[in-house]
Amino acid sequence: MIKRFILGVFVFTTSAILAQRNSASPYSYFGIGENFEAVTVEQASMGGIGVAMKNTHHLNFINPATNADLRWATYAIGGSLTFLTIKEGNESQTGNSTSLRYISLGFPIGKKAGFSVGLQPFSSVGYSLLDDEIEENLTLFRGEGGANKIYASYGMYAYKGLSVGVEAAFVFGNVQNSILNQRLDNSRYTSYEESFNVRGGQYKLGVQYKRELKNKLQLSTGASFTLTTDLSAKGNERMYSLSPVNGEVKDLLYNKSLEGTINMPLKSIYGFGLGKDNKWYIGANYQFQDALGSNSVFITDGQSHKYGNSSKISVGGYYIPKINSISSYWNRVTYRAGVRFENTGLLVKTTENFTEVKDFGINVGLGLPMPREISNLNLGFEYGQRGTTNNNLIKENYFNVRLSLSLNNRWFEKRRID
Numbered sequence: 001m002i003k004r005f006i007l008g009v010f011v012f013t014t015s016a017i018l019a020q021r022n023s024a025s026p027y028s029y030f031g032i033g034e035n036f037e038a039v040t041v042e043q044a045s046m047g048g049i050g051v052a053m054k055n056t057h058h059l060n061f062i063n064p065a066t067n068a069d070l071r072w073a074t075y076a077i078g079g080s081l082t083f084l085t086i087k088e089g090n091e092s093q094t095g096n097s098t099s100l101r102y103i104s105l106g107f108p109i110g111k112k113a114g115f116s117v118g119l120q121p122f123s124s125v126g127y128s129l130l131d132d133e134i135e136e137n138l139t140l141f142r143g144e145g146g147a148n149k150i151y152a153s154y155g156m157y158a159y160k161g162l163s164v165g166v167e168a169a170f171v172f173g174n175v176q177n178s179i180l181n182q183r184l185d186n187s188r189y190t191s192y193e194e195s196f197n198v199r200g201g202q203y204k205l206g207v208q209y210k211r212e213l214k215n216k217l218q219l220s221t222g223a224s225f226t227l228t229t230d231l232s233a234k235g236n237e238r239m240y241s242l243s244p245v246n247g248e249v250k251d252l253l254y255n256k257s258l259e260g261t262i263n264m265p266l267k268s269i270y271g272f273g274l275g276k277d278n279k280w281y282i283g284a285n286y287q288f289q290d291a292l293g294s295n296s297v298f299i300t301d302g303q304s305h306k307y308g309n310s311s312k313i314s315v316g317g318y319y320i321p322k323i324n325s326i327s328s329y330w331n332r333v334t335y336r337a338g339v340r341f342e343n344t345g346l347l348v349k350t351t352e353n354f355t356e357v358k359d360f361g362i363n364v365g366l367g368l369p370m371p372r373e374i375s376n377l378n379l380g381f382e383y384g385q386r387g388t389t390n391n392n393l394i395k396e397n398y399f400n401v402r403l404s405l406s407l408n409n410r411w412f413e414k415r416r417i418d
Contacts, residue, residue: 033123045338071108085365128143129317140181142180149202155253198228235257337364342360385398
């Protein structure tokens with residue numbers, strides 16, 4: 001029964017991820033949208049660490065080598081609710097968005113290997129900006145869409161304590177941007193529309209090593225590398241005038257096709273951690289990626305914005321008072337916390353110079369055991385800030401509420417008759 005339920009939910013939520021709009025950030029205006037960092041709710045609650053973390057009944061999206069530790073068939077689904085406050089100068093606005101963040105299935109293969117497959121957002125676009133600084137001219141900027149990623153990941157133990165892994169993914173999606181301009185002294189509107197599809201493969205390699213120290217302490221290290229790849233971008237742009245009364249197109253000014261590539265450079269993540277199994281863990285990650293590149297206007301025109309190198313530092317961990325406690329449920333709960341500091345690599349043109357957009361987040365979370373199961377319900381909370389009001393830019397204050405289910409069951413076992 002549980003297997004049919006999991007497979008049914010997998011199909012349903014896959015359709016939901018493909019159809020959703022999961023961003024309300026003005027910064028999703030740039031490039032192919034707001035980047036989605038592939039982490040579980042459990043990992044996000046610890047600041048996004050996990051490249052060195054091993055776990056037998058939780059999936060790990062950062063490092064494919066962790067599949068080698070799977071001992072249960074694991075189904076994971078995660079979603080989030082974001083409350084956003086946008087500040088520009090002395091003005092502010094609020095908004096929110098709800099989204100499914102991932103759906104994945106993982107299986108052990110023997111005692112030294114594992115495999116997982118799933119669907120995740122890759123980027124998201126969702127903005128609506130009104131520029132009314134000039135009294136005679138109103139301009140509305142709108143965008144929606146984004147890209148998704150289907151992946152398959154495999155990990156195995158190559159030597160005692162040393163595991164390696166590989167992940168292959170296919171990125172696909174559509175981005176739509178539009179600019180609607182109205183001059184108060186003119187009876188017609190002018191509209192510019194841009195729409196393009198994103199396609200391409202992506203590959204990731206991972207390695208982990210764990211060594212047991214004295215007093216049952218375990219030291220783990222890990223690294224993952226998302227290889228350089230080019231995503232194709234094909235679409236069209238057009239400009240036309242339309243009637244303000246019924247929206248009827250009056251004159252098509254131009255309509256042309258666009259084609260280019262988006263270069264995703266090598267992304268490297270390194271990390272280490274120290275802890276005791278089912279008791280506590282503390283770890284740190286460092287992530288680095290060269291600047292995104294493109295031979296088309298899909299990513300950057302070099303005038304309004306451009307991309308530089310990006311980096312991120314994450315520190316966090318968990319604590320379980322007593323995992324097998326009978327007298328107290330709260331002693332079996334996993335308590336998580338973490339913090340992250342990020343240079344996004346996005347540089348936005350202000351008056352004369354480019355200003356880099358930075359991001360910062362503080363995270364806490366709970367892993368709530370489900371009755372009679374090793375499965376659990378995970379809650380995560382994050383307060384963060386992105387951008388700045390300096391140099392006429394936009395500052396975002398956001399609060400994320402995250403929720404996930406990690407369901408575990410033994411599949412592919414032979415039934416025994418007593």
